Amino acid sequence: MEGLRLSARRDGRPVELVRGIDLAVERGRVTALVGASGSGKSLTCLGLQGLTPPGVERLGGRVRLDGEAVEPATLPGRTVATVMQNPRSAFNPVLTMRAHARETLAVRGDAGALDRLLPEVLAEVGLPEPDRIARLYPFEMSGGMLQRMMIALALLAGAPFLLADEPTTDLDPLVQGHILSLIERLVATRGLGVLIVTHDMGVVARLADEVAVMEAGRIVETAPVAALFAAPRSGAARALLDAHRALYPEEFA
Numbered sequence: 001m002e003g004l005r006l007s008a009r010r011d012g013r014p015v016e017l018v019r020g021i022d023l024a025v026e027r028g029r030v031t032a033l034v035g036a037s038g039s040g041k042s043l044t045c046l047g048l049q050g051l052t053p054p055g056v057e058r059l060g061g062r063v064r065l066d067g068e069a070v071e072p073a074t075l076p077g078r079t080v081a082t083v084m085q086n087p088r089s090a091f092n093p094v095l096t097m098r099a100h101a102r103e104t105l106a107v108r109g110d111a112g113a114l115d116r117l118l119p120e121v122l123a124e125v126g127l128p129e130p131d132r133i134a135r136l137y138p139f140e141m142s143g144g145m146l147q148r149m150m151i152a153l154a155l156l157a158g159a160p161f162l163l164a165d166e167p168t169t170d171l172d173p174l175v176q177g178h179i180l181s182l183i184e185r186l187v188a189t190r191g192l193g194v195l196i197v198t199h200d201m202g203v204v205a206r207l208a209d210e211v212a213v214m215e216a217g218r219i220v221e222t223a224p225v226a227a228l229f230a231a232p233r234s235g236a237a238r239a240l241l242d243a244h245r246a247l248y249p250e251e252f253a
């Protein structure tokens with residue numbers, strides 16, 4: 001992604017919310033996008049997929065995939081799968097898991113492979129008993145199960161990149177750990193390229209290879225994860241790390 005710029009009108013005047021973002025996500029690697037609340041992480045994620053919420057205007061930004069320029073709006077689905085903070089909102093309440101999986105495969109033109117692929121991906125994301133899971137509606141599943149199912153649908157879509165926007169924020173700590181382990185495993189086994197948006201520097205330490213730090217609509221620092229933790233250069237990175245150390249002093253004893 002190069003030069004992403006997004007703006008909205010505030011009090012009748014245009015305000016640039018995302019101010020020239022360059023970001024690279026590689027297959028088999030995890031890039032974390034961190035920053036304080038309101039720094040522009042979620043808008044950046046939407047913008048790099050060619051999506052803009054109502055009231056937001058795209059002023060610029062190019063995406064290249066393996067060196068070739070691509071239209072960002074073609075990315076969601078087959079190239080970039082998404083996992084969000086609140087998985088429940090991503091499911092249609094009147095469709096079973098099997099129906100969701102069928103829809104996902106139909107987009108890929110492969111609905112005939114449902115009975116073969118669904119048990120495979122459910123096992124891969126740690127949802128055993130595929131026949132039972134396939135019959136469940138969203139309200140019959142926990143947040144952790146739905147997050148695993150979101151990841152299963154991402155695998156069915158065959159997308160090489162996963163965009164995870166605060167994927168563990170609403171989950172209890174035990175389930176958070178399971179979801180992070182699952183993402184870690186899929187990066188290693190499937191070579192997924194992951195962009196993970198998070199406030200949680202513990203998640204960054206656990207999962208990320210590279211870190212991009214956002215502040216007020218700009219990326220103010222990019223660094224390999226170890227370098228960022230050892231010697232943060234930006235005030236924004238230092239503030240995030242200080243806040244994390246204040247919360248979890250035992251990790252740094």
Ligand SMILES: Nc1ncnc2c1ncn2[C@@H]1O[C@H](COP(=O)(O)OP(=O)(O)OP(=O)(O)O)[C@@H](O)[C@H]1O
Pocket residue numbers: 008009017035036037038039040041042043044053054055056199
């Ligand atoms: N649809 C919109 N219209 C106008 N302003 C918006 C819109 N969506 C977001 N903003 C503003 O853009 C800025 C960046 O928002 P964004 O949601 O990307 O931040 P964030 O870093 O993801 O925050 P958080 O960590 O709290 O989710 C904020 O000032 C927000 O108020």
